[in-house]
Every structure is written in structure tokens, then in C-alpha cells.
Amino acid sequence: MAKHHVQTTINGDPIEFLCDTEETLLDVLRNQLNMTGTKEGCSTGDCGACSVTVDNRLVCSCLMLGVEANGKKIGTIEGLASGDKLHPLQQKFLEHAALQCGVCTPGFLVASKALLEKNSNPTETEVRYWLAGNLCRCTGYDKIVRAVMDAAHEIRSA
Amino acid sequence: MSDRSVPRYEAALKVTGRAAYEGEVPAVGLLHAALVEVPIARGDVVAVDASEAERTSGFATMVSYADAEPLKPSPATALIRDRAVHFAGQPVALVVADTLSAARDAARAVRVTTQARPSVTHMAQALNTAYVPAMVGRFPSVSNRGDATAALADADRVVRHRYETAANIHHPLEPHAVVCWWEGDKAVVHTSTQAVFGTRAMIAHAFNMPPADIRVISRLLGGGFGCKGQLWWPWMFLAMLAAKKTGRPVRLELTRAQMFRLVGRRQETVQDLALGFSTNGCLTGIAHHVTAQSSTHAEYSDATAVYTRYLYACPNVTTSHLLVRTNEPQPVPMRAPGTAPGLFALESAMDEAAVRLGFDPVDLRVRNFADHDQEAGRPWSSNSLRDCYCIGAERFGWARRPAQGTAVDGRWRIGWGMASTMYPAIRQAAKVRVQLAADGAVLVQCGTQDMGSGTYTALGQITADALGVPVDRVTVELGDTVLPDGPFSGGSQVTASIFPAAAAATAKLRATIAAMAIADEASPLAGQRLDDLEFRDGSIRSRSGNVGEPWANVLARKGTEGLEAEGESGATQHPDLTATSMGYGAVFVEIGVNAGLGEIRVRRVCGAFAAGRILNPLLARSQYVGGLVGGIGMALHERTETDRATGRMLGETLADYLIPTHADMPEFDIALIEEDDPHLPGSVKGIGMLGTAGIQAAIANAVFHAVGKRVRSLPIRIEDVLGRR
Numbered sequence: 001m002a003k004h005h006v007q008t009t010i011n012g013d014p015i016e017f018l019c020d021t022e023e024t025l026l027d028v029l030r031n032q033l034n035m036t037g038t039k040e041g042c043s044t045g046d047c048g049a050c051s052v053t054v055d056n057r058l059v060c061s062c063l064m065l066g067v068e069a070n071g072k073k074i075g076t077i078e079g080l081a082s083g084d085k086l087h088p089l090q091q092k093f094l095e096h097a098a099l100q101c102g103v104c105t106p107g108f109l110v111a112s113k114a115l116l117e118k119n120s121n122p123t124e125t126e127v128r129y130w131l132a133g134n135l136c137r138c139t140g141y142d143k144i145v146r147a148v149m150d151a152a153h154e155i156r157s158a
Numbered sequence: 159m160s161d162r163s164v165p166r167y168e169a170a171l172k173v174t175g176r177a178a179y180e181g182e183v184p185a186v187g188l189l190h191a192a193l194v195e196v197p198i199a200r201g202d203v204v205a206v207d208a209s210e211a212e213r214t215s216g217f218a219t220m221v222s223y224a225d226a227e228p229l230k231p232s233p234a235t236a237l238i239r240d241r242a243v244h245f246a247g248q249p250v251a252l253v254v255a256d257t258l259s260a261a262r263d264a265a266r267a268v269r270v271t272t273q274a275r276p277s278v279t280h281m282a283q284a285l286n287t288a289y290v291p292a293m294v295g296r297f298p299s300v301s302n303r304g305d306a307t308a309a310l311a312d313a314d315r316v317v318r319h320r321y322e323t324a325a326n327i328h329h330p331l332e333p334h335a336v337v338c339w340w341e342g343d344k345a346v347v348h349t350s351t352q353a354v355f356g357t358r359a360m361i362a363h364a365f366n367m368p369p370a371d372i373r374v375i376s377r378l379l380g381g382g383f384g385c386k387g388q389l390w391w392p393w394m395f396l397a398m399l400a401a402k403k404t405g406r407p408v409r410l411e412l413t414r415a416q417m418f419r420l421v422g423r424r425q426e427t428v429q430d431l432a433l434g435f436s437t438n439g440c441l442t443g444i445a446h447h448v449t450a451q452s453s454t455h456a457e458y459s460d461a462t463a464v465y466t467r468y469l470y471a472c473p474n475v476t477t478s479h480l481l482v483r484t485n486e487p488q489p490v491p492m493r494a495p496g497t498a499p500g501l502f503a504l505e506s507a508m509d510e511a512a513v514r515l516g517f518d519p520v521d522l523r524v525r526n527f528a529d530h531d532q533e534a535g536r537p538w539s540s541n542s543l544r545d546c547y548c549i550g551a552e553r554f555g556w557a558r559r560p561a562q563g564t565a566v567d568g569r570w571r572i573g574w575g576m577a578s579t580m581y582p583a584i585r586q587a588a589k590v591r592v593q594l595a596a597d598g599a600v601l602v603q604c605g606t607q608d609m610g611s612g613t614y615t616a617l618g619q620i621t622a623d624a625l626g627v628p629v630d631r632v633t634v635e636l637g638d639t640v641l642p643d644g645p646f647s648g649g650s651q652v653t654a655s656i657f658p659a660a661a662a663a664t665a666k667l668r669a670t671i672a673a674m675a676i677a678d679e680a681s682p683l684a685g686q687r688l689d690d691l692e693f694r695d696g697s698i699r700s701r702s703g704n705v706g707e708p709w710a711n712v713l714a715r716k717g718t719e720g721l722e723a724e725g726e727s728g729a730t731q732h733p734d735l736t737a738t739s740m741g742y743g744a745v746f747v748e749i750g751v752n753a754g755l756g757e758i759r760v761r762r763v764c765g766a767f768a769a770g771r772i773l774n775p776l777l778a779r780s781q782y783v784g785g786l787v788g789g790i791g792m793a794l795h796e797r798t799e800t801d802r803a804t805g806r807m808l809g810e811t812l813a814d815y816l817i818p819t820h821a822d823m824p825e826f827d828i829a830l831i832e833e834d835d836p837h838l839p840g841s842v843k844g845i846g847m848l849g850t851a852g853i854q855a856a857i858a859n860a861v862f863h864a865v866g867k868r869v870r871s872l873p874i875r876i877e878d879v880l881g882r883r
Contacts, residue, residue, distance in 0.1 A: 022259055031258070036182040037175015039380075041331045042414040046812035049331055077175035090173040094165050097780040101610025102172030103331035103380035109173060132821040135812060137330055137381050138610050139780060140787035141823040 008069040010035070011079025019066035026050045028066040029076065037077040039103050041135070048134030051107040051114075052076050058114040077106035080113065088151040088158075089113055098147040100138030108134050112148045120156055124149060163776035164629050167614035168378065179378050180348040181335025185407035188337070189218050191397050192261035193249035193416065194268045199485040199805025200277035200454070203241040203270060206251050211267040216260030218406070220268065221399045222251035229364045229399075233456055234391040243272060244455040245485050246805040247419045252396040254408055277485040279805035281426060281451050288449055288480040294459040295496070296732065301467050303533060304474030306434075309443025313434025317511045321431060321503035322871040323854075324797035325451070326424035327815060328492050330610075332380020333417055336394045339407035344371045349394055351376050352386040353646035354607055358639045360391050361398070369639075376607040377637040383788075384491040384648060385421040386609075393420060415810035422490030423798065425450045427462055429503040434474075439517050441472040441526050446503065449480045453488035457481065460489070461496035465580055466504050467533040468740070470526040475533075485805050491648060493788050494850035497581055502793075502872060505577035505855030510868065513562075519576055519859065520547050520556060520744075531738035539737035539837035542768035543578065546744035549829050550576070550766030554746035562863050570750030570759070573864025579852030583654060583739035583770065583843035584730045586645035590659040592621060592667060595720045598696060598710030600625060600632040602663075604656055606644025607637035611846055612777040616653045617660060619773055620840075624664035625709075626693030642724060650741075650844025653773065655727065658839035662725025668693055670721055675712045682707055727839070739835065741769030741843045745786070745852040747824075749860040756879040758861060760790055760822070763853065766829035770843035778845055779828045785849025786826065791818045793854040797873050 003018040010033070019028050026043070029035045029052075038061055041049030045063040052061045053075035080087040089112050092098070099105040108131065115122060115130045122130070127148050128141075136144070171177040196203065208220040226238040237248065250270055255261035278284045290299050310316055336349040345365070351357045354374040362369040379386065397410040412420060427450045434443035446463040463477035492498075512519040527544055530537045551557070556576070565572035593601040602621040608614045614634045622629040635641060645655045672691045675683040675698055682705040683691065683698065690701050699706030713720065746764040751757070763786055772778045795816035799808040809815060835841040854872060861879065862868050869878045 020257075020259065027258070030182070034184065035175075036178065039331070040411075041333070042812050044414065044811045044813065047331065047414075081174050086170070086173065093173050094169040097166060097169075097776045099166065099169060099172050100612070100780065100784060101331065101379065101381040102168070102177050103179070105172050106175045128820045128823060132819040135331065135817060135819060137328075137383065137788070137817070138784045140783035140785070140826070141818075141820045142783045142787075142826050143780060145820065145823070 004067045006067055006070045008072055008074055010074045011076060021067065023066045024062050025064045025066050025069050026061040029061060035076055035078055037106050039106055041103065048111060049104050049107040051110040051134065053110065053114055056117065058111055075110065077110055080109055088154045089148065092147040092151040096143045096147040096150065098139060098143040104134060104136040108144055116152055116155060120152060122152060162774050164615065164619060164774060166612060166777065167618050167634055177378055179332055179380050180350050180376055181337060181409065181411050183337045183348045185337055185339060187406045189254040189256065189404060189406050189408045190258040190261045191252050191254045191400060191408055191410035192265035193393065194251040194253060194265045194270060195247050195249050196243055196270050196272050197246055197806065198243055198272050198274040199246040199279055201243045201272050201274040203243060203250050204273055205271040207269040210269060211253060211264040214260065214264045214267050216256035217264045218254045219400060219403050220251055220253045221396055221403060225399050225403065226395065229395065230366055232363055234360045234388060235364050235395065236455055238392045238396055244453055245419065245487050249393065252400055254400045254404060277805050279485055279800060279802045281449065281482040281484055284482050284484065288482045291457055291459050291479060291481050294461040294464060294479045297461050297464045299479045301475065301477045301533065306443045306445045306474040306476035309474035310432050310434040310445060313442050314437045315435045315514055316432060317507050317514060318432040319507060319510065319870055321429045321506060323427045323499040323502060324872055325426040326492060326792055326796045327418055327798060328383040328385035328422065329417060329817065330381025330383055330385065333412045333414060334386060334390050334421055335411040336397050337407060337409045338398050338401050340402050343367065345398060347372065347374045347398065349374065349376060350379050350386055351390065352379065352382040352607065352609055352648055354605055354637060354639050355643055356646055364395055374639045375637060379607055379609050382609045382647060383493045384495065387490060389421045389488060389490055414812060418798065418807050418810045419487045423487055424492035425452065425458065425460055425489030427499045429462065431503045431507050433507050433511055435511060435515060439515050439522050439525050441470050443474040444472050446477045449482060451484055451486060451489060452481045454483045454485055456488045458489050460499065462500040465497050465500050468531060469504065469528065469578060469580060471528040471532060486800060493785065494581065494847040497579065497847065497851035498789065498792060498854060501577065501579060501851045502854040505852060506858050506870060509575065509855065509859040520551050523547060523578060534738055537737045539739040540833045540835040541742060542831050542833050543742040545831050546742055546766040546768050549831060550744040550746050550764050553827055553829055554764040556746060563866050567750060569753055571753050571864045573749050573751065573860035575856045575859030575863055576744060576746045577852040577855035577859065579743040579745060579848050580740050581650060581844065581847040581851065583741055583838065584649060584651045585655040586651055587727065587729045588644050588655045588659040589642035589724055589726045590656055590663050591642050591722065591724045592663040593720060593722045594667060594713065596710065596713045596718060598631065598708065600627060601635065602632060602660065603635040603641045604644040605639055605641035606652055606656060607647055609647040611781055612774065613652050615777060616773050617656055620657055620660045621664060624661060627696050650846040654838065654842040654844055657842045658727035659725040661840065662727065663723045666723035666725065667721055671698060671709050671712050674716060678712065678715060680715055681712060737837045739838055739843065741845060741848050743767035743848045743852060745856045747853065747856045747860050749857060749864060751861060751864045751879055756876040758794055758874060758879065760824040760857065762825040764827040765849060766831060767845065767848050768831040768833050769845045769848055770833050770835050770838060771841035772830050772832055775830055778830060781846055782828050782849040783826050785846065786853050787818050787823065788850045789853035790822065792872060793857040794873050
């Protein structure tokens with residue numbers, strides 16, 4: 001079957017790609033566009049490692065087809081930092097040791113950014129339940145919620 | 159914050175998405191692989207027919223036992239050389255194609271004919287076949303100290319119960335992956351492994367080639383917890399065979415569903431435990447007998463009852479391990495192997511004993527503290543367990559523990575519980591190379607890999623400290639068999655193993671630079687005494703003379719390209735030890751049980767841990783918290799479900815296999831109790847396993863404290879508390 005021509009915007013840059021019908025957005029990002037910052041943890045939408053934003057909505061890119069990205073604005077982990085300057089969330093994850101092996105980390109950061117854009121002053125409970133769809137096996141989560149709260153505070157006071 | 163709490167070495171790569179894991183390594187002409195699985199739990203493969211698969215779009219080739227047969231026989235090749243099927247979902251072939259979806263389509267088109275035979279799909283079906291393995295890890299399976307049978311018969315009080323733990327799955331977030339290719343007769347293997355050198359040795363054996371012709375690379379590992387070891391090798395070998403057959407690079411990544419079956423599990427256990435006491439609360443006899451599952455193609459036993467030989471003072475202790483072979487996936491070590499299930503039983507029983515004898519659970523443990531290793535009859539190298547009890551209890555507020563069954567917070571019935579934890583401190587052989595550039599830049603290399611726990615950071619810090627330079631001057635290279643030999647990542651021993659090797663390498667460099675400076679008329683240190691010189695703030699200085707200079711200047715004047723030294727250290731020689739080394743901890747928890755729904759929530763945890771000198775408090779705390787949450791998973795969530803009629807696993811997704819999430823996370827208070835241990839290089843003990851054990855019993859004990867119900871089977875689920883099971 002002929003491939004689909006998809007025109008999209010990724011982290012602000014216009015991107016075009018060709019993909020098969022059954023390819024997920026995650027497959028396209030990782031295998032075609034070499035944007036491997038978005039991770040594959042389960043491919044069933046259970047772990048959140050492949051989190052991206054689509055027109056500012058948080059989605060698991062393993063549950064979305066590449067063709068569905070046509071005309072949409074995609075945000076990935078590669079778009080968080082501005083050049084060498086880390087986003088406050090990235091900086092706080094680093095300072096709080098809110099990562100170990102790092103495979104869940106991009107998903108947590110993308111999901112946390114989506115939270116703070118909706119709610120700049122979340123309670124700890126709101127952070128914890130918002131991030132309950134992102135699984136981590138190493139860190140024990142504790143430091144992640146501290147990092148997100150701390151980053152939210154810094155962004156508000158900036 | 160301590161100046162030792164430097165952030166993770168590779169953190170900037172990981173937070174920006176630039177960290178490249180081995181399955182992401184680009185390769186020109188890459189073929190994608192998919193495994194062909196069979197549904198029967200036991201039997202034989204009669205035929206594997208690829209004729210239909212060959213006609214699918216993008217198909218490149220298939221490899222099966224016919225291709226694997228030339229590999230040398232070993233436990234690592236048995237599953238792929240042989241036609242026998244040992245468990246449901248076992249792969250029997252691998253297909254490679256131009257894209258991943260083409261490979262999966264082709265794998266589905268492979269026709270496998272099998273001859274099924276009767277299977278054993280659970281331990282309970284074959285208890286009559288239970289046998290004693292020769293060893294459990296490095297320990298004998300059976301132990302007898304004194305006469306436990308007589309002591310239990312004579313004891314004033316006996317607590318005797320059966321405890322059970324479920325099969326758990328490691329589930330690192332990164333599924334196993336390999337990208338491999340051949341360069342003539344040489345193999346390049348990028349793979350997520352906890353043991354690059356062990357992997358190289360097994361490839362060399364299987365493919366009958368010199369280790370020097372094989373390069374195994376694992377620079378970044380997306381977690382492991384014990385499953386990125388030997389059970390991955392057969393499937394990795396299939397990918398290597400496909401790469402050889404096609405002459406192209408091949409990538410194989412396991413699916414999450416395959417992670418349930420192909421790369422190991424924490425074995426299911428049934429533990430019969432009896433504790434005998436005198437009326438004054440002293441242990442007089444212990445009997446701990448474990449029956450656990452292993453597969454029909456390999457043998458593995460956790461050292462589940464082994465720690466019962468050590469934790470408490472008791473003259474009469476007997477322990478044993480039995481295995482039952484079933485047509486289920488093979489177990490391997492998983493986070494706190496042995497201690498996590500074994501201490502669940504022992505520390506639950508100690509709590510039951512405290513209730514029976516009328517002792518506070520902490521007091522009963524302190525009363526039975528072992529002041530030396532009674533099993534080996536030698537002293538501890540250090541043992542701060544009593545400090546852990548004391549400091550943990552103080553910080554948790556244990557003295558204010560309410561009476562059992564009395565504390566309530568709205569709908570929640572509140573319970574407090576505690577338990578001990580321990581893990582042996584061991585080392586493996588290691589080599590570390592350190593290079594100093596003439597501009598003062600430092601490069602430190604060791605082939606061992608970083609599982610995600612912090613080996614890059616620890617090695618960078620050790621090296622920077624020894625040379626007196628800021629940690630950001632040090633570049634660390636790990637995870638590659640072209641680098642000096644290092645240990646596998648397991649048993650919480652990497653940091654302790656590489657520490658003395660790095661110390662030896664840096665000591666040589668310091669001595670060389672010092673000698674150069676003393677002999678150099680142009681140096682302010684010319685003619686100084688060697689033993690008066692120290693390295694700090696990037697300089698070499700005289701302690702008494704208040705003179706010095708950047709050590710890079712010493713090198714620069716010599717016009718050298720730089721210096722290099724290698725340090726080496728040996729593995730723990732267990733029979734020769736004069737003291738036994740373990741890390742210890744005490745875990746205190748508060749839980750709430752929803753009175754109407756039976757839901758259990760862990761509200762707060764205080765862990766006090768004593769494991770030698772802490773190199774980086776920030777990362778140590780992170781590892782303890784991570785371990786404790788892993789322990790909460792084992793206590794309250796994690797259980798594999800197998801259909802006993804077919805042997806197939808049910809619910810092979812992370813939606814069905816429950817693990818703790820952010821919403822399950824309690825409040826943590828971690829006390830790091832530092833120890834000087836003259837028997838251990840740098841006083842370094844491993845810390846990774848300590849947090850994962852102990853908390854299971856602490857939670858079960860807290861459930862009893864809250865609702866008066868003793869649950870002796872993990873995980874403790876809602877139905878256990880509601881009394882339906």
C-alpha cells in the first residue's frame with residue numbers, strides 16, 4: 001500500500017514524513033526521524049514513557065498513528081530545552097536526582113510540562129495523580145514530585 | 159546539602175532526550191527482528207515452516223534451531239539449539255525483515271508444528287518432585303547449627319507459620335534490546351546487559367571465537383534489576399545468527415509481553431518457618447524451610463532462608479531450600495534476591511512472636527541482636543543494626559505507637575509496623591584506568607556498566623576526590639569490553655568493587671607526579687618530602703610548607719603528553735575472610751486500611767540504613783527510596799497470574815501486572831548511618847538491595863496492627879484484608 005504523506009510541526013519546526021498506515025507516531029519519531037528521546041516502554045499506553053503533546057494535549061505516542069499527526073503541532077522532549085539552556089523542570093530533575101536509568105524521564109518531563117501549562121500552582125496530590133500514568137521502576141517517584149513542585153515554584157516566581 | 163551530593167554524571171543527557179541507549183544505535187541497512195513463539199507449555203517442535211513467511215513483504219530471513227545447532231552446547235544455547243518446549247510462549251525462531259511491522263507480519267506467517275506433552279504449570283502439582291539443589295547462590299542449600307528440632311520441642315513459646323510470596327517480574331522501563339553486526343569474523347554487539355564481560359564470554363563460547371573478536375557495548379542501561387543477564391543470551395544469539403546469515407545489522411527489541419516470560423522473574427516461594435523462644439524473649443531455635451519454583455530447562459534458587467542463619471543470635475538454626483521444576487518461565491535474581499522473600503517470612507514471624515510474648519517489636523529484635531556471625535563463627539566487619547533500630551524508631555516516633563487496632567483517621571484504620579533488612583557486602587575483581595592530560599583533564603575508564611544506579615557518578619567522584627580535582631574535570635567511560643575488565647552489575651557490589659581499583663590507579667598517578675615535582679628544580683615543591691605532599695583543589699601541595707602548584711604544571715613542564723595508570727583489585731575471598739560484612743537497616747511504616755473497601759495505602763516510611771561510608775548522599779537516598787518503592791510493589795501489588803490449564807500467563811501488560819505508581823507513593827524519611835569499616839576498602843558497602851527488603855514484613859505487620867488480620871502471603875491485596883481469601 002502507498003505510504004501516507006504527513007505534514008506536521010514538531011517542536012516548532014515544520015516536518016514532513018512518509019509513513020505506513022500501521023506505523024504509530026512513536027515508530028515515526030524513533031525510527032524515521034531519529035528522535036529517540038521519546039521512549040518506548042510498553043506500546044500499550046500503560047507506562048507513559050512515550051508521552052508527547054499533540055496540539056498541547058498530553059498523549060501516549062504509542063497509541064496514536066503517524067498519519068494522525070497530519071496538521072498537528074507535536075511537542076517532544078527534544079523541544080524542552082532552549083539550546084543549551086535547560087527548562088526549569090529539566091534543571092530541577094537534575095538537582096533532585098529525580099532520575100536513575102532515565103528511560104521514564106522524558107515522559108515524566110513532557111507530562112509535567114503539560115501539567116504546569118494547565119495548572120501553574122498544583123498541589124502535591126495533583127502532581128502525584130497527574131503523573132500516575134507515568135511508571136518508573138528506579139527512583140521511587142518521591143524525588144520526581146519534589147522536582148515538579150520546585151520547578152512550578154520557580155516558574156511562578158520568574 | 160553535602161558537597162558529596164553531586165548530581166548524576168549523565169543527567170543532562172537523560173533530561174534532554176539525548177541519552178542514547180543501545181537499542182537506539184543507528185546502523186546502515188538495519189533489519190528488524192521478531193520472535194516466533196509457540197503456545198504449548200511442554201512438548202517438542204516438529205517443524206518450523208517459513209514458506210508462507212518468505213512471501214510476505216520485506217522478509218529477509220528466518221533463523222531457528224537448524225541455524226543454532228552449530229553453536230556450542232551450554233545453558234545459554236540450550237533453549238535455541240533444542241526442539242524441546244519448556245514453557246508457553248517460548249520462542250522457537252526469529253524472523254528479520256526491512257521494518258518492524260514486516261518482521262511481525264512474517265513471524266505470524268511462520269507455521270510451527272508442535273507435539274504437546276503433559277505439563278506441570280504450578281509448583282503445587284509436583285511437590286513430590288521437590289529436590290534439594292546443591293547450592294543457593296554461593297551458599298549451601300542446607301544448614302544446621304546446634305539442634306533446632308530439639309530446641310523447638312523444648313521452647314517456652316513457638317511461632318510456626320507458612321509464608322508465601324508470588325512470582326514477580328523485574329520490568330525495567332527499557333525492554334531488552336540488541337543491535338548487532340558482523341565485521342568479517344568479528345562481532346559488534348550493542349545490548350542492554352548488566353554484564354558486558356559475561357556476555358562477551360558467552361558469545362565467545364557459543365560461537366567458538368576469541369573474546370578479542372567480540373565487542374559488547376552497554377554504555378547506558380535502562381534499568382535491569384537482575385533480568386538483563388543470562389536469560390537474554392539465547393534471544394540475543396538468534397539476532398546475531400540472523401545478522402551473520404544476512405550480512406546486515408539486526409535489531410531485536412523484546413515486547414513488554416515478552417518481558418513477562420523470556421528474561422526471568424522472582425521465583426515463587428512457600429516458606430515454613432518456626433521460631434522458638436524462652437519466656438524472656440530470647441530465640442532458642444529457628445527452622446526455616448523454603449520450597450520454590452525453577453524451570454525445566456535451568457536451575458535457580460534464591461538464598462531465601464540463608465539470611466535467617468545470620469540476622470539473630472540463636473544457638474539452634476536449621477534452614478533448607480527445595481526446588482520444584484515446572485513448565486513456567488525461569489527465575490533469576492531480582493532486586494534483593496533472597497532477602498526480600500526470606501525476610502518477609504522471618505520479620506513477619508518476629509512480629510507475631512512479639513505479640514505472643516508481649517514485647518515491643520523493636521525491643522524483641524534488640525534483645526536478639528547477633529553480636530557476631532554465629533554461622534561462620536567470626537566477627538562482623540561492622541554492624542550498626544542497633545543504631546538503625548534506635549535512630550529509625552526515634553525519627554519515626556515509634557515510642558508513640560498506638561495500641562493495636564485503635565488508631566483511626568476518618569475512613570482509614572491506621573497501623574504501624576517495622577522490620578529489619580540486611581544484605582551481604584561483597585566485591586568482584588575490577589580494573590580501572592586513569593589518564594591525566596597535560597591540561598589537567600582526567601579520564602577514568604572501566605568496562606563495567608551503569609545500570610542506572612549511579613556508577614558513572616560514583617567512579618567520577620572517587621577519582622576526583624583522589625586527585626583533588628573538581629568532579630567536572632573528570633570524564634568517565636563505562637560499559638564497553640574494550641575498556642578494562644569490570645564487574646557485572648548485580649548484588650550491590652559495583653561501587654565497592656571499583657573503589658579499590660580506582661584508588662590504586664590514582665595512588666600510582668599521585669606518586670608519579672609527586673616524584674616529578676620533588677625532582678624538578680623549577681617546581682616550588684623541589685626537594686620536599688614525599689609523605690608531606692597532598693592533592694587538593696587541582697594542586698599538589700606541601701602540608702607543612704604551604705607551597706604548591708597545579709599538578710598540571712608539573713606535567714606541562716615535562717612536556718609529557720600526559721600520564722596513565724591502571725589499578726586492579728580482587729574479588730572477596732569468602733573462605734579467607736576474618737570478618738563477615740553486611741549492610742543493615744530498619745524500616746518503619748505507617749499504613750492506612752480503608753475500613754469499607756479494604757484498600758491499603760502506605761502513608762509514610764522511615765528507613766534507617768547503615769552500609770559503610772556513603773559516597774554520594776543524594777544518590778544513596780535516591781537508591782533507598784527506589785528500593786523501598788520496589789518493596790511496596792512486592793508487598794501490595796506485584797503478582798503474575800498463570801492459567802494453570804495451559805501454562806500461559808494472563809494479562810501480559812503493565813495495566814494487568816500492578817506496580818506502584820506516583821499516586822501510591824508515601825512520605826519518606828531516610829536516615830543514612832555512616833560506618834567506618836576497617837575490613838573494607840574505603841569502608842564501602844553496597845546499598846542497592848537494602849531498601850528493597852524488610853519493608854514487605856513492615857507493611858504486613860502494620861496491616862495486622864491496623865486491623866488485627868495477619869496476612870502471610872504476598873502481595874497483600876484488598877481481598878486478603880476483606881477476608882474473602
